[in-house]
Amino acid sequence: MAEANTTTSMATPTPSLVPDEHTIAPAPTIWDMLAKMDYFAIETKMILSALIIIYLGAHASLRRPPSAAPPTKLKRKAGKLVVDDEKEHFAQGFQASDAILFPFLAGGVLIGLYYLIKWLQDPNLLNKILRGYMALSGVLGMGIFFGDGLQSLLNLVFPDYWADRSGRVFEIDPVSRTQKLLKLPQGQDSEMEVDPKKGLPLPGFASELSVSAGFRKAVWTARHLLKEECVLSLVILNRVVKFEVTVTGLVGLLISCTIEGLYLQTNSTMLSNILGLAVCYSAFIWMSVTSFAIGTMVLVGLFFYDIVMVFYTPFMIAVATQVDAPIKLTYETAGRSSLLGLGDIVIPGIFICLALRFDLWRHYQRKVTRVEENLKTVSNQDSNINIGNATETSTDNELTTIKTAYRTVKTPFVDPRGQWGNQLWTTSLRSLISGQPALKAMSDVSFSKTYFHATLFGYLIGMLSTLVVLIVFKHGQPALLYLVPGVTGSAWLTGLVKGELKDMWKYTEDGSLDVEDVVVEVDGEGKVIEEKKSGEKDAEVKEIKDVKDKDDGEKKDGAKKGGGEKDEYELFRFSITVPKEDSLKED
Structure with a gap:
């Protein structure tokens, strides 16, 4: 103030x-x-x-x-x-x-x-x-x-990843209700193997505690309810x-x-x-x-x-x-x-x-990396023209031009918020000495x-x-x-x-810097000559959204015509819906 x-x-x-x-x-x-x-x-x-x-x-x-x-x-x-x-x-x-x-x-x-x-x-x-x-x-x-503070404490109790003393990294899978060993945690798509000894969604020795089947199910259900998002509806x-x-x-x-x-x-x-x-x-x-x-x-x-x-x-x-x-x-x-x-x-x-x-x-x-792309253009011409880094071939009055360009590729975003629990449980003495995180996904968090x-x-x-x-x-x-x-x-x-x-x-x-992965032209020194701006991207997104809204509108109109409109007029209604376990989110 x-x-x-x-x-x-x-x-x-x-x-x-x-x-x-x-x-x-x-x-x-x-x-x-x-x-x-x-x-x-x-x-x-x-x-x-x-x-x-x-x-x-x-x-x-x-x-x-x-x-x-x-x-x-x-x-x-x-x-x-x-x-x-x-x-x-x-x-x-x-x-x-x-x-x-x-x-x-x-x-x-x-x-x-x-x-x-x-x-x-x-x-x-x-x-x-x-x-x-x-x-x-x-x-x-x-x-x-306070909600963010409680969420941080929850991530400490129920992390998504954790590492044991030998450096092995485990992923807690809420869909199969198992813990899986990552064979190559530093790889992009590591192979995983289910560890039958770890029946609880907890890190460390707590994952192997001997408990009844009912208690194990209750812990998995509690993790699901606490970590998943609910839908709050107000009428x-x-x-x-x-x-x-x-x-x-x-x-x-x-x-x-x-x-x-x-x-x-x-x-x-x-x-x-x-x-x-x-x-x-x-x-x-x-x-x-x-x-x-x-x-x-x-x-x-x-x-x-x-x-x-x-x-x-x-x-x-x-x-x-x-x-x-x-x-x-x-x-x-x-x-x-x-x-x-x-x-x-x-x-x-x-x-x-x-x-x-x-x-x-x-x-x-x-x-950000640049991937080489070959742009091919076919046109009807009677003569060949050599242009810069373009390669041209001519057959039957058709001129094929292959031009080399570069596509700018961005790394997918890993949200660092709420990851401190995963960082804590995957950090070992070995990773601290080497300076390399035990899990590749954590490299973008820090x-x-x-x-x-x-x-x-x-x-x-x-x-x-x-x-x-x-x-x-x-x-x-x-x-x-x-x-x-x-x-x-x-x-x-x-x-x-x-x-x-x-x-x-x-x-x-x-928002002007937020461009999608685009094809760009570079000069002899590798500097970008031109690049597709976000305005073009926004136009495409708007067009897709308009089509989606139109389809949704048609579906609603069809539903009204088929089943008739409701006569009830709701004054007030409040509800909180928890997702079922078969609709779990997967990042």
Whole structure:
């Protein structure tokens, strides 16, 4: 939240009224801070909270980069394997105009809150409204936060792969309810052999536990129910809405609702911090700065906004200290407190998330290969013409031209999210020493995170600089004054040192880089001359979709004509459908 975009330290309890423009709550001296180590404990908690949520949110925001091919997913339907046409998730991207609008919009909201508090004289009513709004709007974000955490724990208990001490890798097959030994785990399509001793879908010695047949079946069923996606159907006024959820996601949503209710009843600072961190986590998943250029512009715009609002106006500190809502992180001890606005986490955080996705793009970009293709053209001509790398033959007034081109082939994407359980169970001392993962599929899960680590380190330096200046000048500091140069500067400096500024400028998440495997022409040095862009690909996809929609429409019309329309009008219906075990997904 931009309106609480500040880091400040207070030595006295927060006053009930908005402080005067020229009055600042007294801050402790440097000697007092050294004498009381709880101050440093507070600041350490604040910095660690910000770093951890950015780290988790950045990895949760990972998705297929434009340099990787979509994975081919199969699922069982009516006893047959069919392609799973699940849509990919794309975050909402910023535009260049947002860099201009954001500071003015944030300033308008902040000034409005300031004068509203002064007019009310008592911010309790405003705090109740803001707490209620943030609680309702944060239910889904907190549900995702806890759902992802439970899913990670579930993957630890029920991994898909695991390796024993001798380095043998096993795959847990939910369809046949067996564990299979991979004879060549480093190969593309390894042969598998069923191990009859391992009857449970658990890693290690637990897979060979001697249990009854009923208990074994119950464990396999529990794994199926917990790992598979359910279909949540909601009917309101005869309109049907369906979307896929997991059991862990539903449990996370229940936990979220419970915490929200407790927060509204108790106004607990700890629960407020949890809600604020969950809001940051969901923002990292749903938001994107699109490119490094746009991200830098957005951060620089808010950089000047933060300076003006903290140093030259009373708005920022007044609102930050008076509003009691989950738009900031608050850490308190008996005599002091420290505040960090969510904007100081979200704004630099979405740029750091972009850096991690750029690292993933670079990883798959290095795996792109070009396969030689011969393009054959037959035409009626009376004379032969020699053109570059084309070979021509002529028979009976027919000219056959064979032109050499190259097809760009991308590596299929392996989603690194939720794979830490497989990584943990397949990592052995041998693989750590050799640096080679025991399973080929895990080689794409781990990738170099140069830009991510650089920007995260820049964020840490910016936070430490903020606290040092806060101690020296005893005044609330605009954290973005130090965070923006630290984050953006570290990213561009890394690109300069590695000679990848051109790639940084080229990289974008607006979809223009997402091209399919295409045939390209290259010059004598192997550089691409021309390439089919995503616009042509989108046109083909749209045409296929239109045909599919037309066929679906015809089927529905035929069903209505054959069986007649229903007379019932459903007001409300809610259902959760769990897939049968004969319709298990297979990746």
